[in-house]
Amino acid sequence: MSKSAGNLRLVLADDHAVVVMGLEAVLSLEPDMEVVATADDGRTAVETYRRERPDLILLDLRMPDMDGVEAARQIRREFPDARILFLTSYETEDEIQQAMASGATGYALKRSKAVELVQAIRTVAGGGTWIPERLVRRAKEAADSPVLSGRQREVLSLVSKGLSNKEIAEVLGFSESGTKQHLRQIFVKLGVTGRAEAISEAMQRGILKVDE
Template sequence: MTEPARTLRLVLADDHAVVVMGLEAVLSLEADLEIVATADDGRAAVDAYRRERPDLILLDLRMPDMDGVEAARHIRREFPDARILFLTSYETEDEIQQAMASGAAGYALKRSKGAELVQAIRTVAAGGTWMPERLARRAKEAADAPVLSDRQREVLSLVSKGLSNKEIAEVLGFTESGTKQHLRQIFTKLGVTGRAEAISEAMQRGILKLDP
C-alpha cells in the first residue's frame, strides 16, 4: 500500500494582501501543501518561522520593517537548515545575488504559473534549488561577464542622467576623448552599441539604478 505524501507546512510572507490571497487560492488546491501562517513584513516573517518551524517559507524580496533578504539572514542564523524560497517580481542580477547569498535555496517570479510555483516549492522543500531557466542563464552570463570599473560606473551613471561626453569629462576631470574611450570599453563589456542600450542592459544586470 502506497503511503500518502507528507504534508509540507508553509509560511507565506508578502506585504500585499492580494498576493497572499492569490497564493492561498493556488496552493489550497494541492493536498500536500498546507499554509500554517502568513506575514506582511520581514520581522513578522521571522517570528512566524520561529513559531511554526515550517518545511519552507516563501519570502517577498521587498517588505516593510525588514526586507526579505534581511529576514532570510535572520532565519538562517537561527535555523541553519531552513528552506527559503523567494517569490518576487524583481529579477535583476544584483537582487538575485543578494537573495541567494542570504541563504535561500530558490528564487521564483510572481508571474510564474501555478504548476511551476508548486514545483518550485516541492523542489526546495525536498532539499533542492530552484531558479527559472532564463534567470539562471542570465545570472551565469553576468557572472562570466567582465565587471565595470568604478570609473566606468561613474561614467555610465552620468550618461543615464543625460550628460554629454564633454559634460561628463568636465565632471570627472578628464578629456572628452577620455569619455569616449570609457564609453567604448563600457559598450564592449556590456555587449551593446549605444548609450540607451547600455543603460537598459546595466539596469537589467543590476549594475545601474536610476535615482527615483
C-alpha cells in the same frame, strides 16, 4: 478542498496584500499544500516562522521593517534546517547572490507561471535548490563578460541620469571625446549598441541600481 495530514505547511511573507491573495489562490488548488500563516514585513516573517515551524517559507526580497535577506539570515540562525524560497520581482545577479548567501535554497520570480512556482516549492521543500534556468544562464554570461571599471560605472551612472556627453565630461573632469571613448568601451563590454540598451543591460546584471 479537504487537507490531508501530509500537507506541505507554508508561510507567505510579502508586504503586498494582492500578491499574498494571489499566491493563496494558486496554492489552494494544490491538495497537498496549505498556507498556514502570512506576514507583511520581515520581522513578522521571522516571528511567524518561529511560531508555525512551516515546511517552507516564501519570502519577498524587499519588505518593510526588515528585508527578506536579513529575515532569512535570522531564520536560518535559529532554525538551520529551515527551507526558504525567495519569491521576488528582482532578478539581478547581485540580488540573487545575496538571497542565496542568506541561507535560502530557492529563488523564483513573481512573474513565474503557477506550474513553475509549485515546482519550485516542491523542490525547495524537498531539500533541493531552485533557480530559474534563465537566471542561471544570465549569471554565467555576466561572469564570463569583462567587468566595467570604476570610471566606466561612473560614466554609466551619469548616463542613466540623462546627462549629455559634455555634461559627463565636466562632472568627471575629462574631455567630451573621453566620454565618448568610455561609452564605446562600455557598449563593447555589455554587448550593446546604445545608451538606453546599456542602461537596461547594466540594471539586469546588477551593475546599475534603480536608485542610483
